[in-house]
Amino acid sequence: MDILADLATPIVMGILLGGLYAVIALGLSLVFGVVKEINIAHGDLVILGSYLGYVAMSVIGIDPIISLVIGMPLLFGIGFVLQKYILNRAFKISMDATLIIAFGISIILQSAYQLIWSPMSRGLTTSYALESFTMGPVRFPLTYLLDFIIAIFVMIFLREFLRRTYLGKAIRAAAQDRKTAHLMGINTDQVYAYTFGISMVFAAIAGIFLGLTFAFTPVSGMSFLIIALGVVVLGGMGSILGTFIGGIAFGLAQTLGGHFFGLAAQMLVAYTMVLAVLAVIPRGIFGR
Amino acid sequence: MKATIPRLRGGLTPLIAVLVVLALFPLIGVPRIWLLYLFIFFIYLAMANMWNLLAGYSGLISLCPAAFIGLAGYTMTIMTWLGLPYYAGIISGAIAAALFAGLISIPVFRLKGIYFAIGTLVVPEILRLVFLLWQPVGDVRYGGGAGYSVKGVTVVSPSAEYWMALAIAIVSIFLMRYILRSKLGTGLAAIRDNNSTAASSGINVFNLKLLSFVISAFVTGLAGAIYYVYTGYIEPMSAFGIKWLIYIMLATVIGGEGTEEGPIVGTIIVVFLYFTLARYAEVSLLIQGVILVGIMLLAPQGIMGTLRKTRGYRSLLQLATRR
Numbered sequence: 001m002d003i004l005a006d007l008a009t010p011i012v013m014g015i016l017l018g019g020l021y022a023v024i025a026l027g028l029s030l031v032f033g034v035v036k037e038i039n040i041a042h043g044d045l046v047i048l049g050s051y052l053g054y055v056a057m058s059v060i061g062i063d064p065i066i067s068l069v070i071g072m073p074l075l076f077g078i079g080f081v082l083q084k085y086i087l088n089r090a091f092k093i094s095m096d097a098t099l100i101i102a103f104g105i106s107i108i109l110q111s112a113y114q115l116i117w118s119p120m121s122r123g124l125t126t127s128y129a130l131e132s133f134t135m136g137p138v139r140f141p142l143t144y145l146l147d148f149i150i151a152i153f154v155m156i157f158l159r160e161f162l163r164r165t166y167l168g169k170a171i172r173a174a175a176q177d178r179k180t181a182h183l184m185g186i187n188t189d190q191v192y193a194y195t196f197g198i199s200m201v202f203a204a205i206a207g208i209f210l211g212l213t214f215a216f217t218p219v220s221g222m223s224f225l226i227i228a229l230g231v232v233v234l235g236g237m238g239s240i241l242g243t244f245i246g247g248i249a250f251g252l253a254q255t256l257g258g259h260f261f262g263l264a265a266q267m268l269v270a271y272t273m274v275l276a277v278l279a280v281i282p283r284g285i286f287g288r
Numbered sequence: 289m290k291a292t293i294p295r296l297r298g299g300l301t302p303l304i305a306v307l308v309v310l311a312l313f314p315l316i317g318v319p320r321i322w323l324l325y326l327f328i329f330f331i332y333l334a335m336a337n338m339w340n341l342l343a344g345y346s347g348l349i350s351l352c353p354a355a356f357i358g359l360a361g362y363t364m365t366i367m368t369w370l371g372l373p374y375y376a377g378i379i380s381g382a383i384a385a386a387l388f389a390g391l392i393s394i395p396v397f398r399l400k401g402i403y404f405a406i407g408t409l410v411v412p413e414i415l416r417l418v419f420l421l422w423q424p425v426g427d428v429r430y431g432g433g434a435g436y437s438v439k440g441v442t443v444v445s446p447s448a449e450y451w452m453a454l455a456i457a458i459v460s461i462f463l464m465r466y467i468l469r470s471k472l473g474t475g476l477a478a479i480r481d482n483n484s485t486a487a488s489s490g491i492n493v494f495n496l497k498l499l500s501f502v503i504s505a506f507v508t509g510l511a512g513a514i515y516y517v518y519t520g521y522i523e524p525m526s527a528f529g530i531k532w533l534i535y536i537m538l539a540t541v542i543g544g545e546g547t548e549e550g551p552i553v554g555t556i557i558v559v560f561l562y563f564t565l566a567r568y569a570e571v572s573l574l575i576q577g578v579i580l581v582g583i584m585l586l587a588p589q590g591i592m593g594t595l596r597k598t599r600g601y602r603s604l605l606q607l608a609t610r611r
Contacts, residue, residue, distance in 0.1 A: 036402075037402075038402050038405065038406060086581070086585065089585060090584065090585065093584070093585075093588045094588070095401060095402060096343065096349055096545075097584050097588050099349055099402065099405055100349075100537065100541060100580065100584050101580075101581050101584045101585065103533075103534075103537065103580070104577045104578075104580035104581035104584065105577070105581060106577075107534060107573055107574075107576065107577030107580065108574055108577035108578060108581070110573070111570070111571070111572075111573040111574040111577065112574060114570060115570055115571070115574070222530060223413075225409075226409060226410055226413050229406050229409065229410070230410065233403075233406065233407075264420070264421055265417075265421060267413075267417055268414065268417040268418065268421070271410055271413060271414045271417070272414060274410055275392075275395045275396075275407070275410060275411075275414070276395070278395045278396070278398065278399060278407055279394055279395035279398060
């Protein structure tokens with residue numbers, strides 16, 4: 001029973017943290033599933049969401065979660081423009097070109113953040129960010145619970161959106177067969193731009209909750225990109241449920257790794273698991 | 289289309305003449321700062337050439353050159369701590385990088401195209417964490433985040449470092465020439481043009497890609513270890529950092545992916561930017577990012593790739609290669 005009580009904390013923490021990772025990875029997974037491109041700049045765009053929340057909190061003085069009312073449309077616009085005017089063109093050159101251009105955008109964003117917000121570490125320290133709650137014998141930070149709730153909410157929203165709306169159906173059609181969708185009168189370039197925009201809406205949400213949970217710096221984007229890629233690789237590209245399961249698997253690997261091998265080794269355990277999964281099932285748990 | 293390999297008139301004489309002059313630079317009293325510029329140029333050139341071998345000729349977008357550089361640098365440093373001379377360290381560093389390439393090929397070579405890129409992106413991050421935790425030599429004051437100083441390299445003269453870098457640059461250039469004209473090179477070209485046709489013509493796709501991956505790791509490791517002999521100090525954040533990838537990718541893409549002379553032209557530009565923008569450190573990366581995106585959108589084949597298509601260059605080449 002002692003072992004179980006000991007493990008309760010890392011397991012619950014891992015599952016809750018997995019929710020945050022799933023939200024961070026969701027946009028990446030969506031863009032991969034539909035546009036078939038790996039957005040290397042995804043982590044940095046998530047961090048942009050965090051910085052917008054930071055500005056809203058420190059300059060305007062509103063709660064970061066409420067600031068999403070402005071943050072989501074803003075990031076949607078950025079994503080739409082990015083895909084429509086840059087990545088759609090890159091896509092026609094080659095797959096590699098898209099990857100390299102996204103990498104360039106990531107470099108540009110990172111150095112822009114350093115110029116605007118300095119290399120200092122920031123965090124969204126609201127009044128409730130430091131609260132905790134008790135469940136059985138252990139206490140958890142409230143933000144972890146928020147992360148998990150928002151993850152479930154966002155996943156269900158995306159699923160229903162793709163199933164019920166016209167745009168959602170168009171996105172699914174373009175994802176399944178680009179050429180046929182085009183023949184059926186779907187403007188695939190436009191659909192891709194909308195998809196990227198929607199993925200950025202999720203990035204905005206992920207950015208806020210990331211900022212509430214962790215501190216971030218201008219270069220944090222790369223670490224969170226690698227986490228998101230790990231999540232997507234574990235769960236399989238382009239599957240919503242897979243992303244959710246992948247997020248929880250990654251969160252559990254991290255917290256259990258930290259429990260057994262010490263806090264410093266927690267990410268090492270998670271990354272090694274990602275490579276191990278790649279070696280055994282290259283397309284992930286839920287991959288198609 | 290007739291595929292001929294252009295040969296410069298007079299064979300290798302002009303090239304060798306240039307190399308001899310470059311080799312004499314430290315002896316004829318060329319300013320120190322120029323030797324430093326050239327040193328950095330040679331190191332990046334060797335790395336860019338090897339990245340070009342993967343991205344331009346083997347269809348492998350590898351995002352992990354930093355893993356080979358950092359691992360070779362660390363192996364070299366640890367060897368000097370164990371009492372071996374630095375040159376033995378450099379060789380063992382390159383061997384460690386090549387062995388490591390073989391090891392990680394087990395998971396990442398199961399991945400196709402863009403999945404391969406993702407798989408390789410995780411690798412330097414893992415190594416960075418390993419070297420942040422692991423202290424192979426020395427007591428608690430050394431290793432981990434504090435890094436190691438390379439022992440016994442204060443006696444290495446700047447000229448010796450310069451010659452080592454020149455040697456690795458020359459090796460990388462001639463290795464590329466040799467590979468592209470060998471069975472490996474033609475096999476890689478066939479794979480790049482059509483994977484399944486190449487496979488059905490009896491080319492062992494997996495083996496050829498693995499071979500070029502390991503060769504690339506070995507030479508990149510050599511260059512990385514030489515670089516750390518020059519700096520005399522290594523720590524995990526920069527050794528496995530993303531900057532290596534930025535410079536290497538930028539050099540190859542600006543010059544022209546999949547062209548032999550592309551990395552040379554690209555590296556000249558990157559090193560020029562590196563030193564001119566050093567004063568404006570905060571905007572330096574921003575400008576390089578903009579250049580990377582701009583080149584990729586406007587001239588995806590890079591400078592040499594675009595130049596090759598123009599009539600002027602072709603007639604110049606004809607003039608130079610006519611016997």
